[in-house]
């Protein structure tokens with residue numbers, strides 16, 4: 645029988661008996677937020693769940709890694725104004741993460757990894773991971789969507805730079821994960837662009853690059869999606885296909901599995 649990696653499927657005495665010198669507990673974190681007219685609010689949580697499932701299935705049995713139930717809510721206030729978006733405040737999310745980390749540290753675990761499915765959580769998770777490291781002693785990692793949202797097929801330059809919400813990649817993933825929740829006839833294409841004074845390799849850093857300087861570059865503008873997209877979409881959702889979704893899951897799952905294996909025995913140098 646293969647290892648049951650769902651931590652919450654075990655009993656407390658089984659958890660007590662686990663050898664925790666090695667091993668990492670993974671907390672998937674999603675969001676309940678607008679994803680345009682064609683994708684469900686739960687998109688990010690569904691994606692991160694499926695990616696983790698693929699990663700855990702690809703892990704050899706001797707790697708110690710356990711998943712917690714997904715935290716479906718995230719910090720989604722960049723999508724304020726789109727009905728159905730349910731956001732935790734930064735303070736609340738931070739407090740929840742601290743409480744989860746404290747519980748794991750008390751149980752004797754040594755490593756915690758946040759597996760983030762929503763870009764809007766990223767900055768807070770990175771900061772909170774360090775706070776947790778200092779407060780509890782846990783080795784705390786924040787694994788971001790860029791780890792598993794790397795298409796093993798070619799996409800347009802525009803989509804690569806501006807397709808960051810509900811575009812080709814997320815639509816493809818939902819078409820394979822939960823096709824019954826996708827309304828492709830309502831999918832749209834929308835790119836938010838803004839002229840920058842001097843596009844350069846330096847300003848091209850970050851997820852968007854080029855003229856997305858004000859979104860993910862070093863001059864980010866604390867953007868709100870309602871200021872830039874009527875549908876809520878950034879990208880070309882009409883390019884989504886289930887085949888691309890399958891390829892993303894296979895590539896992302898393997899990439900995450902390789903990383904989890906390393907993290908499970910990670911130790912600082914001193």
Ligand SMILES: [Zn+2]
Nearest residue numbers: 687688810814
């Ligand atoms: Zn999303």
